[in-house]
Each structure stands twice: as structure tokens, then as C-alpha cells.
Amino acid sequence: MRTGLFCTYEDPQGDRRSAFADQLKLVQLAEKLGFDEAWVAEHHFNANALTPSSLVVLAHLAARTSRIRLGSAAVLLPLRNPIQVAEEVATLDILSEGRFDFGVAKGGPFPLQNKHFGVSSGENRAKTIEALGLIQKLLNEDGVHFEGEFFKADDVSLTPKPLQTPVPTFIATSTPDMVRIAAERGYGVMAGPPFPLESIRDNVRFYREVSPSLDPNLVLIRFCHFAPTRAQAIDEAAVFLQPFIERMTVTTARMQPEWTPWFKLERLIEDSLIGAPADIADKVSRMKSMLQPRSLVLKLLSPDIFKRRTDLERFADLVAGHC
Template structure:
């Protein structure tokens, strides 16, 4: 099982320059600690998750790292021109020397995104899958002609082409239609932090039912927070999670009502990596045994950079070794320039 960091570019001080610099240093830290990958979210119109241009951010990280893989989590395809996305993906794959993983999604339950980009929530999933189909062809073929419900292309040859063929591709989803598409095309699946582990298990079961010989290549992203005692860890995590849960309950009630029951504090804490180092270690081992993810990706909860750094260092020291990856594995000098 690989390990990684989920980057949403928190900005509690409302200083975007500092937020970007601090997150870059955390990515360099996890590379030095022996983690395997960093994933950057795409969020729009949210000062507390200030990463609207995730592919541009990943190009910057490609120049600041040497070993870890870099992934989008996820490019929101309904809001983008697929030809532009394909060009950016190919360029980024070259700039990262073939270290790019392409995660895509339809966008979370945030009405403001659909409003400002002029995309109906009713067709965003169909638009996502159609865009991905065109992008995949553009990355691997020349003279692509395509006519779908939402997008068209006529004799398009992408310049440049990516280094990797195919580009590793993952769909952020737990819905049946998207899981079915992932299984049929050998894409991986991505379970975001709010998705219950129960829904992730269901997605994996459906994937394997559709493609018995396939590999869902699960990217499992979980909230992460350590403290000396279980009570302290839960109490601190609750402070960070409550505003998120309130926001998600309000937006899912309109955009994705079947998700609303997911956003309960006790359930969220139970499905996250929250507790003492020993408790988190044991939960990681259970997740590895039960779900067999390709990657376990951490989303530190604290807005404090010092606390996030300390928790990531503790994971490297106490848990990577348990997984058979000593903290010095893959150790490279952090490039802080």
C-alpha cells in the first residue's frame, strides 16, 4: 500500500502566497519522509480551499519534487474544455517526467460552482464521462474525430503527447454509473474523505462484479489527526470537522440529498484516521486488510501548519515502518528553493 498527502490549500490567515508556500513545503516534507504521492484538489470560490487550478499547482510541484507521484483529486471535467484538459495533462506528464496521475470528478455538491460555470447538476455526470472519453482518445491517438452530446472534435492531433501511455486515470465517485464506467475502462476509483467506508466497500464490490479480473486501484483519502489521548484527538477533530459538516449538510440537501445522512460527526470520526498514534496505526492495518487500497492518502485536519507537519512526521516515524516502509525509504533531500 502506497501513502500520500491530500492538498486542499487551506488559507486560515487569508494570505494566499503563504498558503501556497506552506503547502509546497509540506509536499517536500512528505517526499523526504518516504511517502509516495501528493494529490491536489480542485475547488472553486472557496477561500478555505484555495486550489482552483490544480493542474497549474501540480506543474509547480513537479519542479519542487523529484520522486513522488503527483495527482489531481480531481479535475472537475464538466467545467472545462476537454481539449484544453488533454493538452494540460500531456504537458504536466512531461514536466513531471511521467509522474502524473489523472484523477477526475464531476464536482461536489456545491451549487455555486454549477451556477458560475453554467453547468446543470442533472447532466454533470454524463458530461464528465463524455469528456473523459474524448480526453483518453486525444492522449493516445492522432486525427481524433468525436461527436457527443456535449463535446465535438474534428481531426484533432494533440501536441505534445504524454510520456505515459496510458495516463493512470481515477474517477472520484461512489455512484453506480461512474463505478461501472471505471470498471469497464480499467480506471481506478477514488474515495474522498467524506465518503463512508461502507460506500467505498460497495463501490469496490460493484467494480469487481463488473470486472472480476480488474483492479479498482483504490485511492482512499481520509481525514487524519493525532493526539496523546483518544478523547483529545476526537475533541480537537470535532472542532475542525463541525463547520465542514454543517456546510456539507446544507449543500447536499439541495444538490445530492442521498448523501446528506453521511455527514454525521460520529460517523465521520469513525471512518477517519483520528486518535492516538497506536489507534491510527491499528486502523491503517485494518483498512489495508479489508479494502486493499492502492494508496492511503492523508488529509490532516488542523489548520496549523506546525501541527500538520508534526502529524505527518509522526506518521512517517510510526506507521510507514509498520507497513514495511522504513521512514528513510526513498529519502531524498527536500528541495526548498
């Protein structure tokens, strides 16, 4: 099982230069410690997550690293022109010397995204599926002709083409219908930190039922926080998780009510890597046995850069052997 770092570029000090510099150093540390992957989120209109242009950030990381794979987690396809996305993916794959993993999503329950980009929430799923189909054709074929409900291409040949053939592709999803599409097309599946482990297990099982010969290549992203004791870790993690829970409870109640039960503190802690080193090592082993993920990716909870570095080092020293 591979290990990775999930990057959302928080800005707790209100200093965007420091936020980007600190996260770069953390990715470089992850590479030095032997982590296999770094994934960058895409968020819009969020003062606590400074990555609306995740592919630009990944290009910067590609220039400042040499071994670690770099992934988008995830490009929100309904908000983008798929021809331009394909061009950027190909360019990034070259700049990273073939180290890019292409994660996509339809976007979560965030109404400002739909409002400001002029996208109906009811169209997100269909636009994602159609855009991804066109992007894959552009990355792998010449003279592409495509006519869909939302996007068209008339004899388009991408220049340049990516180094990887194909570029590894992952869909971030919690729904069986999107899991089915991933399985039918041979894409991997990505599960964010709020997704319950039981529902992820069901989706992995469903993927294998749809395509028995394929591996879902699950990228499992989990909250992570170390402390000397489990009780202390839970108390500290609750401080970081509670604002997130309150914000997401309000948002999901309006736009994605089926997600609302997920945002309970006890459930999030149980499904996360929160505890003393022995607790976290045990959870890593259980997640590996339960889900057989391709990658276990850490979303470090503390906004303090020193604490993040320390937790990354602890995971590498004490837990990575269980992977």
C-alpha cells in the same frame, strides 16, 4: 499499500502567499519522509481552498519535487473544455517526467460552480463521461474524430503527447454507475474523506464483479489527526470537522440529499484516522484488510502548519510500517 498527502491549500491566516508556500513545504516534506503521492484538490469560489487551477499548482509542485507522484483530486470535467484538459495533462506529464496521476470528477453539491460556469447539475454526469472519453482518445491517438452530445473533435492530433502510455486515470465517485464505467474502462477509483468505508467496500466489490481481471486501484483519502490520547484527538478533530459538517449538511440537503446522512460527527470520526498513534495504526491495518487500497492518502485536519508537519512525521515514523 502506498501512502500519500491530500492538499486543499487552506488559508487560515488570510495570506495566500503563505498558504501556497506552506503547502509546498509540506509536499516536499512528504517526499523526504518517503510518501509516495501528493494529490491536489480542485475547488472554486472557496476562500478556504485556494486551488481552482489544480493542474497549474501541480506543475509548480512538479518543478519543486523529484520523486513523489502528483495527482489531481480531481479535475472537474463538466466545467472544462476536454481538448484543453488533454493538452494540459500531456504537458504536465512531461513536466513531471511521467509522475502524473489523472483524477477526475463530476463535481460535488456546490451550486456556485454550476451557476458561474453555466453548467446544469443534471448534465454533470453525462458531460464527465463524454469528456473523459474524448480526453483518453486525444492522449492516445492521432487524427481524433469525435461527435458527442456536448463535445466534438474533427481530426485533432494532440501536441505534445504525454510520456506515460496510458496516463493513470481515476474517477472520484461514490455511485455504482460511475464505478461500473471505471471498471469497464480500466480506470482506478478514488474515495474522498467523507465517503463511508462500508459504501467504499461495496463499490470495490462491485468493481471486481464488473471486471474480475482488474484491480480498482483504490485511492482512499481519509481525515487524519494525532493526539496523545484518543479522547483528546476526537475533541480536537471535532473543532475542525464541525464547520465542514454544518456547511455540507446544508449543501447536500439541497443538491445531493443521499449524501446528507454521511455528515455526522461520530461517523466521520469512526471512518477517519483520528486518535493516538496506536489507534491510527490499528485503523490503518483494518482499512488495508477491508479495502486493499492502492493508496492511503492523508487529509490532515489541523490548519496549523507546524501541527501538520508533526502529524506527517508521526505517521511516517509510527504508522507507515503498517502499510
